[in-house]
Amino acid sequence: xxxxxxxxxxxITKRGQNVTFRCDPISEHNRLYWYRQTLGQxxxxxxxxxxxxxxxxxRLLSDRFSAERPKGSFSTLEIQRTEQGDSAMYLCASSxxxxxxxxxxxxxxxxTRLTVV
Amino acid sequence: xxxxEQNSGPxxxxxxxxxxxxxxxxxxxxxxxxxYRQYSGKSPELIMFIYSNGDKEDGRFTxxxxxxxxxxxxxxRDSQPSDSATYLCAVSNAGGTSYGKLTFGQGTxxxxxx
Numbered sequence: 001x002x003x004x005x006x007x008x009x010x011x012i013t014k015r016g017q018n019v020t021f022r023c024d025p026i027s028e029h030n031r032l033y034w035y036r037q038t039l040g041q042x043x044x045x046x047x048x049x050x051x052x053x054x055x056x057x058x059r060l061l062s063d064r065f066s067a068e069r070p071k072g073s074f075s076t077l078e079i080q081r082t083e084q085g086d087s088a089m090y091l092c093a094s095s096x097x098x099x100x101x102x103x104x105x106x107x108x109x110x111x112t113r114l115t116v117v
Numbered sequence: 118x119x120x121x122e123q124n125s126g127p128x129x130x131x132x133x134x135x136x137x138x139x140x141x142x143x144x145x146x147x148x149x150x151x152x153y154r155q156y157s158g159k160s161p162e163l164i165m166f167i168y169s170n171g172d173k174e175d176g177r178f179t180x181x182x183x184x185x186x187x188x189x190x191x192x193x194r195d196s197q198p199s200d201s202a203t204y205l206c207a208v209s210n211a212g213g214t215s216y217g218k219l220t221f222g223q224g225t226x227x228x229x230x231x
Contacts, residue, residue, distance in 0.1 A: 041223055043161065056218065103149035103217050104166070107163070
């Protein structure tokens with residue numbers, strides 16, 4: 001498989017529960033990004049990793065959100081004490097980053113759609 | 118002011134026509150510019166990228182960049198019903214503090230009717 005893989009594809013959870021999503025990037029990509037997208041909006045940046053280091057985290061991200069990328073391979077995004085406002089599509093993307101000053105963009109996974117009831 | 122703004126939609130064009138999608142950005146340090154296509158319920162798919170002022174053509178798609186005006190556009194020639202989707206403009210300020218992070222516009226919904 002040469003694409004970005006995310007699972008689960010769908011998650012329905014009760015408010016207050018914790019959820020964890022997984023992302024497996026393209027193997028040669030050292031950068032991994034998490035975005036959140038709600039209906040009618042573009043993807044909103046959450047955080048990104050270069051290898052295992054988390055280099056940037058959105059100021060919009062509450063303390064209930066945490067992400068890891070152990071060993072610079074797959075990544076997990078955990079949301080604790082979910083709220084109805086967390087309902088969204090969570091997108092993972094990977095990239096080679098920037099080469100000779102040029103950014104070659106992302107490859108997105110299929111996303112995880114979270115519904116908090 | 119939003120960092121990346123796209124023309125409000127939805128945009129409806131007849132099959133065979135040219136669809137024109139526009140995007141402006143606020144960060145003058147932006148270096149790389151992308152257009153993604155997103156079908157309903159699917160994830161974004163990269164269709165074009167452009168780095169230099171001017172036009173870049175790829176099949177029926179042409180991306181245009183004017184850094185002085187902070188403006189990016191996407192033209193779709195001979196529009197087909199299969200082009201009906203949301204088009205997302207994304208901007209990277211690679212080389213700055215957010216090295217390689219893309220900021221997206223809100224998207225423009227395009228409908229191509231037969």
